[in-house]
Ligand SMILES: NC(=O)C1=CN([C@@H]2O[C@H](COP(=O)(O)OP(=O)(O)OC[C@H]3O[C@@H](n4cnc5c(N)ncnc54)[C@H](OP(=O)(O)O)[C@@H]3O)[C@@H](O)[C@H]2O)C=CC1
């Protein structure tokens with residue numbers, strides 16, 4: 368019997384910054400290098416809001432096929448009939464308007480984290496995807512790692528008993544002697560106009576671990592909206608620099624603690640000496656995930672009755688030797704391809720309802736922490752000519 372050829376998804380890349388580079392290089396790797404044979408990817412075009420030449424330079428830098436088109440605006444990108452799906456790789460501030468631009472044009476969308484600035488914006492995007500009958504997914508790449516899948520399976524199988532608590536941290540020590548952090552005030556990590564702050568950039572990963580171990584694994588009928596208690600320290604730009612959130616599920620008697628900071632580090636010496644980034648604690652044992660929370664490569668299973676033995680599971684990220692590349696973002700791209708091949712508009716691994724509840728949790732934390740962003744980037748009214756869509760800075 369002849370083997371069926373893989374389903375190939377045609378991508379348009381919106382923006383040409385750091386993560387666009389990482390993701391596009393992953394798209395260009397050979398799926399066989401990660402033992403994937405049912406789906407593949409093609410980079411059809413990239414767009415820069417600043418100049419067509421920038422998009423052309425980007426495509427040659429990532430070694431895209433010469434057939435890939437360069438556009439000098441996001442509007443041109445979403446109008447390209449050859450593109451199946453748009454990857455939105457702009458700052459958080461821009462996600463709502465940029466993703467809406469693509470959805471409005473009838474394109475499927477994979478949008479970087481944090482999905483939006485507000486939960487109301489996420490709701491609008493989901494409604495639009497539903498009406499347009501197009502696929503829409505939040506690009507929290509860690510969810511699609513084989514490591515995450517294994518950990519969720521262990522939790523669901525009861526390997527560590529009932530899971531009552533998850534403690535997750537993603538913190539970078541960027542503290543400087545002058546009392547600041549070593550990001551320029553204009554950098555997207557701390558710039559309020561770009562929806563900067565520890566929570567939306569890093570804390571989303573801590574929350575990802577809380578939600579994928581305490582919420583996602585629950586049967587649909589038992590899913591419980593969390594109670595949220597949060598504290599935030601503000602940076603002088605108005606963004607949060609250190610944030611701690613308790614996410615409580617009273618019916619399940621479980622609790623998540625999501626931590627993030629730009630002042631201290633999860634991994635103090637860069638060698639994981641400080642212990643795990645994530646502790647998933649059950650009545651019969653614990654799973655320790657070694658960080659960073661966004662790209663973990665190892666977890667440990669410690670059983671209550673294990674007599675001190677620790678099972679260590681390594682989950683390296685496969686590399687395409689020919690391209691000398693493998694970052695780990697290809698798994699979320701494969702998920703998009705499989706969903707589209709199978710006619711799905713949302714992923715079961717990160718359904719719309721779960722993106723929504725996580726955004727609501729972040730909304731509530733920001734409210735309790737007293738962080739507000741400018742109206743332009745909090746608006747949930749789509750404007751194709753918004754400066755966020757036209758590249759005007
Ligand atoms: N999944 C992951 O591991 C990571 C995800 N991210 C997420 O990706 C997004 C982008 O982050 P990153 O790539 O690091 O950011 P960069 O600043 O490196 O790139 C952002 C790109 O967005 C475009 N852009 C449009 N308008 C603006 C504006 N006003 N200011 C700055 N850039 C603008 C630019 O591309 P152009 O000029 O071509 O239009 C720019 O190159 C964020 O949402 C972030 O949270 C970031 C890092 C890792």
Ligand SMILES: O=C1OC[C@@H](O)[C@H](O)[C@H]1O
Pocket residue numbers: 568569661
């Ligand atoms: O998503 C991310 O993961 C990696 C971090 O270095 C980056 O700041 C963040 O945006």
